[in-house]
Amino acid sequence: MKRIFAREELCIGCRLCEIHCMVQHSRSRRILTAMLHEKDILTPRVKVQESGQLTFALQCRHCERPRCMEACMTGAITRDPATGIIKHDEKRCVGCWMCVMNCHCGAIVPGRESHVASKCDLCAGSDTPACVANCPNEALIFEER
Amino acid sequence: MRKWLVEQEFVAERDVDRCINCSVCVRQCANDVHLVDEETGCVLSDSQSCVGCHRCTTLCPTKALTIKSAPQEFRENANWTADRIQGIYKQAEGGGILLAGMGNDRPWPVLWDNMVLNASQVTNPSIDPLREPMELTTYLGRKPDRIELESDGNGGVSLKTQLAPQLKLAIPIMFSAMSYGSISYNASLALARAAQAMGTFANTGEGGLHKDFRQYAGNMIVQVASGRFGVDVDYLNIASAVEIKIGQGAKPGIGGHLPAEKVDAQISATRMIPEGSDALSPAPHHDIYSIEDLRQLIFALKEATRYTKPISVKISAVHNVAAIASGCVRAGADIVAIDGFRGGTGAAPLVIRDNVGIPIEVALAAVDTRLREEGIRNQASIVAAGSFRSSGDVIKAIALGADAVYIGTAALISMGCHLCQKCYTGKCNWGIATQDSRLTKRLNPEVGTRRLTNLLRGWSLEIKEMLGGMGINAIESLRGNREHLRGVNLSDRELNILGIKAAGE
Numbered sequence: 001m002k003r004i005f006a007r008e009e010l011c012i013g014c015r016l017c018e019i020h021c022m023v024q025h026s027r028s029r030r031i032l033t034a035m036l037h038e039k040d041i042l043t044p045r046v047k048v049q050e051s052g053q054l055t056f057a058l059q060c061r062h063c064e065r066p067r068c069m070e071a072c073m074t075g076a077i078t079r080d081p082a083t084g085i086i087k088h089d090e091k092r093c094v095g096c097w098m099c100v101m102n103c104h105c106g107a108i109v110p111g112r113e114s115h116v117a118s119k120c121d122l123c124a125g126s127d128t129p130a131c132v133a134n135c136p137n138e139a140l141i142f143e144e145r
Numbered sequence: 146m147r148k149w150l151v152e153q154e155f156v157a158e159r160d161v162d163r164c165i166n167c168s169v170c171v172r173q174c175a176n177d178v179h180l181v182d183e184e185t186g187c188v189l190s191d192s193q194s195c196v197g198c199h200r201c202t203t204l205c206p207t208k209a210l211t212i213k214s215a216p217q218e219f220r221e222n223a224n225w226t227a228d229r230i231q232g233i234y235k236q237a238e239g240g241g242i243l244l245a246g247m248g249n250d251r252p253w254p255v256l257w258d259n260m261v262l263n264a265s266q267v268t269n270p271s272i273d274p275l276r277e278p279m280e281l282t283t284y285l286g287r288k289p290d291r292i293e294l295e296s297d298g299n300g301g302v303s304l305k306t307q308l309a310p311q312l313k314l315a316i317p318i319m320f321s322a323m324s325y326g327s328i329s330y331n332a333s334l335a336l337a338r339a340a341q342a343m344g345t346f347a348n349t350g351e352g353g354l355h356k357d358f359r360q361y362a363g364n365m366i367v368q369v370a371s372g373r374f375g376v377d378v379d380y381l382n383i384a385s386a387v388e389i390k391i392g393q394g395a396k397p398g399i400g401g402h403l404p405a406e407k408v409d410a411q412i413s414a415t416r417m418i419p420e421g422s423d424a425l426s427p428a429p430h431h432d433i434y435s436i437e438d439l440r441q442l443i444f445a446l447k448e449a450t451r452y453t454k455p456i457s458v459k460i461s462a463v464h465n466v467a468a469i470a471s472g473c474v475r476a477g478a479d480i481v482a483i484d485g486f487r488g489g490t491g492a493a494p495l496v497i498r499d500n501v502g503i504p505i506e507v508a509l510a511a512v513d514t515r516l517r518e519e520g521i522r523n524q525a526s527i528v529a530a531g532s533f534r535s536s537g538d539v540i541k542a543i544a545l546g547a548d549a550v551y552i553g554t555a556a557l558i559s560m561g562c563h564l565c566q567k568c569y570t571g572k573c574n575w576g577i578a579t580q581d582s583r584l585t586k587r588l589n590p591e592v593g594t595r596r597l598t599n600l601l602r603g604w605s606l607e608i609k610e611m612l613g614g615m616g617i618n619a620i621e622s623l624r625g626n627r628e629h630l631r632g633v634n635l636s637d638r639e640l641n642i643l644g645i646k647a648a649g650e
Contacts, residue, residue, distance in 0.1 A: 012587045014169050019206055031207055035165035053583050136204055137589045 001084035002144050004122070004132055006056040010139035011048070013055035017131035017140060018044035021059075024123055024130035043111045043118040046131045057131060057140055059120035060107040062086045068099035068108055068119075076117075085124065090116045150234040152227075153215050155197040157190040163209035164188060170201035170210060175572040175584060198565035200574035232495070243495040246568030246578065248395055248487045248532050248554055251499045255487075256506035256635070257538045261648060263629040265616035272618050274609040280619035281605055283549050285386075285526040286311035286455040287479040309479060310455050312366075312386050314549055315344030316605045317620055318539060320597075321484075321530055321553030322368050322390065322459070324352025326403045326412045326424065327491035327568070328557075329585040332577045335560060335593025337361035342594065343601045348551070351390055351401065351426060353415040354380055366457065369446065371400060372426035374416040378449055386454050386480070387446050389439070391430070392461030394488025394531040397502045401426035402492070407571060407580045440476035447477070455479035455526075462486060462508030462531065463501075467515035474516060474525040482551065483508050485531025489554040491578055492569035505531035506545065510643045513546025513625055522625075536607035545643065546625040559600040560593045 019035065022042040026034035034042065046059040066086050069077040076092035077099060079085070088099075088108075093116035099108045100117060111118040122142075123129040132140045157178055166188050170179040176194040179201060181187070195212065202210045219227045232243055265271040272279070287309035295305040320340055325333045327350065334357070340347035341364040348366045349358075353375015358365065367384035369376050381387055392398065403412075403424035413420035433439050443456050450456075457480035458473040460466065470481050485505025490498065509529045516522040529542045530551035539550050558564065561575040568578035576587030608620070617623050631648040632640045640647055 010586055010589045012173075014172055014204055015167070016169055016204065016206055019165070019167050019169070032163060032165070035167065035207070039165075134206075137587060138592055139589070 002142055005141050007139045008056035010137050011056045012137050015048050016134055017046045017057045020130040020134040021046045041113045045120040067102040071098040071102040085122055088119050152217050153193045155195040155212050156192045156215050157195050158211045160209045163207045169204050173200050173204050175574050196565045196567045198574045199563045244492050244569045245495040245498050246566045248489040249499050257541050259633050259635050260541050260630050264614040269616045271616050272613040274613040279609040281316045283314040283317040284311040285480050288523040310453055317549040319345050319551050320347040320556050321551035322348035322350035324350030325355050326352040331588045331590040334590040338594040339597035340364040342598050355415045371430045381449050388457035388459050390459045394461045394484030394486050395490035395498050396493035397461035397463050400428040436472040436476050443477040462503045466508045467511040470512040474521050478525050480526045482528040487532035505529050507642050510545050536604035540608050540611050544623050544629045559596045
């Protein structure tokens, strides 16, 4: 399956990926409306990791053996058999945060206000995830490896 | 005395209705113009140090930022303009030479804009480059005075004359000398890769050839400048051609200085100088004080490369450029590169950048005319440099007599340069003219290569269209063909020097 890969040598740490991720998963999908009026309920599903000059964007790796899925007690986290994407059903999620604790790269976070977990869905339904499409330096690539 | 007389040059205006306080601008500005107010969490701007590079406006996801010239105006005075007053304030505070990057930005006339091209109508057919082949291939190097052919007796003919080494260019546009040091590793890499992709040449400048770039040496011209940085026999022999840098259009008569803080381990190894030492290029070559001395260096380089590579001599366009170019050709140069006074630089004294040298248009015409008159035009190719802004400028230069052109500023602009002219500060927000690793990674070399390649492709398509319109199917047929140019709003004397007729003639 296609995954998002970060090229840390090219990541400029601008965090535009986080912004466009939030917009993509907002109700309005319009940047001004989303960021000015919906921001409190939006959680970026990609997070720029920073240590000194080293920066890179990290999101769900859609693991072969997803610890989050194993830990989920309600079956809210499932693997899409067709695409391989690890999906999170917010309706089933009870906010126990077991997935958050189990994810080895910290890619699942408690949603702001929503009390359910929040994770990358590879912008299901679009050809290119928003973070990849909007990275100004092409530091994120979406490809099969 | 506090630095309080110098007014800010720009103002970063923030549309608070559009600002989403995302801090992208804060993270992108190396000049610390934008900041997050700790109490309110709002992003604010302090425009005092804004250089107008537009990095923030370009990356702002909501286009909430606009950079404007500072609204504070000096009292109107046609003589004492704001920049002159500001210059004096800066010097009164600092007491040094005012520095500037990129090319001359004074409103000197640009003669390309006073020249127009011809096109075919009725009596001669134009050519459609989409239907018929158009030849842009250009060979740079010494051409023989005459050629002798040899028959094999069976109707076959071969060339008996031994040709001098030539550079084969798929398009008559090369990348100017920009050293690794003055520009970043990624920028240098993008130039080398784009040159290779488009079948043309990049020029190392005076900073040596990084070991990683040796794989592109088949598309690299290496420079031997007054500092002799990075020069050894391998450097000369791996390259496609060797260029002796005598002068640079932005700063004729002036040497160079790469500050010690930019000389990191990589640059130190490439330039073959100690890490953290200033890289000083003397103003003259200390072994060249005459044409005879130049001849010695040219032939030393020819010997070192076993006469397999063309040797270029780059001079800045100055008053006696025609005589100097003639001397260079007689000294053995296979290519003479002339850099006009609008050419760019990483750093030059402002007063020199803006006042010294002559425009490339007249220098090129004068040199081409002089070499023709002396019957030595075939002995060297002419490469023109010094601010080619479009394919229109390029094709006019070729019609005036250039074999090819160097583009430097245009190449940097294609990679994102916004001409803020602050290359010398080492804080290039676009990651081009800097060695700060936080900034250099802002230029993805793959993106840079693609953009440079696109630019060259675009220009070559336009050149083919213009050639076709003139009814010419090979760039060779336009070279020095000044009949295809006419001057508009030029004096008789200027027309005479340019060797072109006035429009209507």
